Amino acid sequence: MITVRYFAGARAAAGTDHDAAPAGFSLDQLAVELTSRRGERLGTVLKAASFLVDGVACHDRSEALPDGVTVDVLPPFAGG
């Protein structure tokens, strides 16, 4: 099982602060699955978001994610 945690705009777009997906999904597959589950608004946010897999940025979005990881979805914003 993969645990997904949504933050800021991703949380608002998803309408929830977390989701779960089967182990073995890649980030690309995860994005497709979560978009179909939560809607296109989340899909748009996911295109710009950073994904931290157990705290580390993920560069290879086609790599299968192991069981038990937590994926944090962080949309960037630069306001100050």
Added chain:
Amino acid sequence: MSLPPLVAPAAELTVDEIRRYSRHLIIPDVGVDGQKRLKNAKVLCVGAGGLGSPALMYLAAAGVGTLGIVDFDTVDESNLQRQIIHGQSDIGRPKAESAAASVREINPYVNVVIHNTALDRDNVKEIFSQYDLIVDGTDNFATRYMVNDAAVLLGKPYVWGSIYRFDGQASVFWAEHGPCYRCLYPEPPPPGMVPSCAEGGVLGVLCASIGSIQVTEAIKLITGIGEPLVGGLTVYDALEMTYRKIKVRKDPACALCGENPTVTDLLEDYEDFCGAVSPEAEEAAVDSTITARELKDWQDSGKSIFLVDVREPAEYEIVRIPGATLIPKGDILSGEALARLPQDRQIVLHCKSGVRSAEALAAVKAAGFKDAVHVQGGVLSWIKQIDPSLPAY
């Protein structure tokens, strides 16, 4: 993980300083030693805006000995809803000077250094090298990546904060001890995908929530107390009233601070790196851009045009160009609203400043409206050139 103090203590505190800082001095963890470290500290605030306002004011009050302020902008009326270091009489004044005056009023013992200039690749390292610690309160991705890269290359810690609407994030980036900004956000978001506060708005008081976290972390680093927010990201949600702390680890593949860095000096052009508009939008706008004056002439001459305002409904409520129909950019990009565009009239798109309308223009042209154009500078140019009685925002 606790870290040793960043700054050595000053030789002594004067009697006046002991009176002023007494509430710090009687906290055992701070004490005279901590206050002397604050006195000896040199902190640079990048941006005297939303985050820079509370940051500078609390750093000054806390007794940071040298405070640098870098900002090239002047105070605008629309800043005053959140940039509390400036006041009504400062409108039009350089922000760095206005902020410096407030700092001196709060604490005359602070040595204020004004950098009334835009930070760029030619001056950023020279300016940063004069300070122990940087506080990042800038308002765009290009400057944020440049601040990060300069800090990492110089080995300086910096306290980062970012805000949008009701959301805030803060962290301490210090490549020697933890991740940098690029470890968290390896790539800037695609151009046009992330609205700025000028486009999407920001709750004024959010600046205080995040700015105060930044100052807290700055004080902790300088004095060496507590657990600094190195390797952690605080995410604040004002609507839920929650602070969540996420662990962020150093990315071994980070282009800047990773094991095999590919970025070994400042980039040539950070605007280019972050892309002000997408290549598609840039291409669409070539020979298809008109000025606000040309739009007015077209309207006055009775030319058959369909003017589309691609901003958000809340912006349309604030101010609009006469005759414009509101169709938000998102509805155009998704294709949903294309059926509402007439085939027999020339499409003219506008937004606030000309960035979003360029993005929409690319989509509209791709949908077959070959003669569509957009208005350079958007409604802001209209206000400036055609009708200054309208409110700018």
